[in-house]
Structures are given as C-alpha cells and as structure tokens.
C-alpha cells in the first residue's frame with residue numbers, strides 16, 4: 265500500500281540520497297586513494313575556511329590575524345588558538361557560541377550525550393549533517409564495495425514501545441534498504457526471532473553498538489543458530505577485543521567507526537583492520553597532557569572542517585590513542601591511529617593506583633562460561649565489583665574462576681568481588697559500558 269508515510273520517505277530519499285548525499289559521497293570516494301600531499305593541501309584549505317568562519321562568528325576568535333596562505337594554517341592555529349575542552353564551552357558560552365549563544369531557527373541543535381554528566385549543545389548546519397551522513401556512507405561503501413548498502417540496524421533506537429511483548433520487534437525502512445531492530449527487546453527468548461528476520465532480510469552489513477552485536481552473536485552461538493552477515497559496523501561505544509572475537513567468529517568481519525557528538529574527529533576501520541583518520545572530515549592532533557604533539561598515547565584534539573555555524577577549534581576530548589605508523593594494505597593514505605583506549609574518566613586502577621587496561625581485564629574472563637552479561641566496575645579506590653548477569657547453568661565456581669584469573673593474568677593488587685545482578689543498566693541512549701569507574705564517574709548519559 266502506498267501510504268502518505270511511504271510517500272514522505274520516498275521524497276526524503278530522492279531529495280537526500282539522490283540529490284544531496286550521492287554527489288557528496290562521489291566526491292568523498294574520489295579521495296579514497298588521494299596522495300598524502302594532496303590530502304594535506306585539501307585539509308589546509310578546508311581548515312583555513314573554518315578558521316575564517318570562526319573569526320567572523322565566534323567572539324573567542326575575533327582578534328585572530330589569519331594568514332592568507334592555507335599552507336601556514338596548521339602552524340598558525342598551533343601558535344594562536346589554545347586547546348579548549350567541553351568545560352570551556354559550558355563556562356564561556358558567550359565566547360564559543362555564535363549569536364550570543366542563541367540558536368538561529370535554521371540551525372540544528374545537537375546534544376552530546378555527556379558521559380561526564382552535563383550534556384553539551386552543539387549547533388549544526390544542515391550542510392554539516394549531510395556531510396556527516398556522506399562520510400558514514402562512504403565508509404560502508406568503501407568496505408562493501410557496493411553502492412546501495414543493505415543494512416540491518418541494531419542500535420539504541422526507540423523503534424517500538426519498551427512494553428511491547430510480542431514480535432515484530434523491528435520495522436522495515438524499505439526506501440533506505442534498512443531493517444531497523446529494537447535492541448531493547450533482544451533477549452534469550454527473542455533472539456531466535458531476531459536472527460530469523462535478519463537472515464531472511466539477508467543484509468550486506470549489520471550496523472550495531474559493539475555490545476548489541478556481541479549480545480546477538482552470543483545468543484546465536486549459545487543456541488547454535490547460524491547468522492552470517494559479511495560486515496558488522498560498530499560505533500558509539502568502546503569495542504573490546506573479547507567482543508570482536510565473538511562477533512567475528514559468529515557473524516562477520518567487524519569494521520569499527522570512531523566519532524562523537526562534537527564531530528571533531530572521525531576514524532573508520534578498513535578491511536585490513538586499521539583505523540584511518542578521515543583527514544577531510546576534520547583536523548586531528550594527538551596531544552599530551554601539556555597540549556604538545558606526541559607520538560605516544562595522547563588525547564584526541566580536533567578542529568571542525570564542515571560545520572560553519574559553530575566551528576570547534578582545537579577541541580580536546582577525553583579519548584586517548586596514538587598514531588600508528590606505516591602504510592596500510594588497503595591503499596588509503598589517511599593516517600592511522602591505534603584503537604581508542606577509552607575515556608580518561610573510565611580508567612580503573614589497582615590498589616597501587618596503576619591503570620589497568622580493559623584489554624587486559626578480558627583475560628579474567630578467559631575460559632569462563634555461563635555468563636550472559638558482565639561489567640567491571642571500580643567502586644572505591646581499593647575495590648572492584650565484577651557484576652554478572654548469570655545464564656541458566658551459572659555456578660559460583662564460574663565467579664571464582666574470574667577472581668582467580670584476575671589475580672593470575674591481570675594483577676595481584678586488585679580486590680574484587682563477584683556480584684550477581686538481574687540486569688546491567690544501559691545509558692539513556694541504550695549504550696553499554698563494560699568497564700566503568702564509579703569513583704570518578706557518578707553520572708551516566
């Protein structure tokens with residue numbers, strides 16, 4: 265039946281995808297194999313435009329004497345623009361927001377989910393949103409090598425009422441070739457239905473949070489149901505090695521995506537498992553705690569290239585990573601970074617205050633079964649809780665094994681206890697945090 269809703273969707277599709285997105289994706293794909301020097305000049309030109317715009321509309325940058333030559337722009341901002349954080353935006357709205365901090369009616373107000381408690385408003389132009397979507401679609405297309413990607417989506421979207429107790433827990437968006445599933449309804453009782461509908465849809469990709477793809481893979485593997493999708497595109501949460509392993513063994517190859525509400529950095533994982541920073545999306549620096557460039561692990565600092573209604577310049581995140589040297593087999597010259605090692609406020613420590621990497625913590629779960637969900641939480645400076653949602657065959661010895669493994673493979677200087685819980689709460693956006701420090705991180709998004 266040709267409903268008005270479908271007509272609207274079709275209209276949106278024609279307008280957005282055919283006229284507005286496709287031309288942008290075409291431009292982006294033509295840059296896939298651009299030489300480093302050409303990419304650098306392009307980035308400089310975009311950066312110069314962004315800085316000039318910031319000077320024009322943001323009081324913080326009004327006095328800048330911006331050079332005319334784009335080749336000098338990176339050095340110029342390093343010397344003239346201080347590194348700013350979310351706190352600066354919250355405290356000095358008059359300096360960093362356009363129009364005295366009041367959004368124009370044509371500006372779209374995006375909100376960061378606020379892992380540190382306070383959500384942040386970012387004004388976005390329609391143009392920057394179109395570019396954002398084009399960059400995302402370019403990632404899918406360049407990995408899958410098809411133009412019209414068929415996708416199943418299992419993220420935190422509110423598709424149906426949380427109280428609904430009967431299938432269907434999904435909707436089809438056939439105009440955009442998408443099967444949209446409600447991750448909030450995925451459980452051991454419903455997973456068979458989820459997998460059946462996904463298999464019938466036969467998508468090119470699964471678009472998911474690492475935790476939702478992992479949950480699906482775990483159910484499929486426990487119930488010995490085959491689910492094959494060539495690629496799983498994960499985003500919005502930390503992707504842990506234990507999740508990748510289960511997802512790849514059960515569903516398909518994982519391609520991770522790194523982005524954030526502030527839109528000051530984007531990194532996309534290629535088929536050769538390298539995370540490439542998209543240099544034409546933003547200008548990314550990795551800086552140490554004194555805001556100096558480092559080849560070691562540092563903070564991600566980025567400058568907007570496409571959002572001209574509220575450019576963010578040298579905006580520092582609490583995410584940390586380091587540059588990865590060398591070429592990639594995929595042929596892309598976009599620079600590479602190591603996987604993001606989590607938010608600074610999520611780091612957990614042993615009793616000597618030594619930070620413990622989440623990748624290392626995964627060893628505590630080695631060979632342990634009968635666990636449906638888990639979360640590792642630092643509750644005080646000397647205490648960890650291993651929260652476990654047990655599956656039917658769980659025995660206390662499974663929990664003991666985790667504590668033993670923790671002391672054996674991770675650190676002897678950890679006091680941890682296993683706490684059995686009925687569920688592990690997700691954040692409002694439906695996101696899941698596997699490692700959490702509750703001593704530094706009292707609020708959740």
Ligand SMILES: [Zn+2]
Pocket residue numbers: 534535536537538540592593594595596
């Ligand atoms: Zn690559």
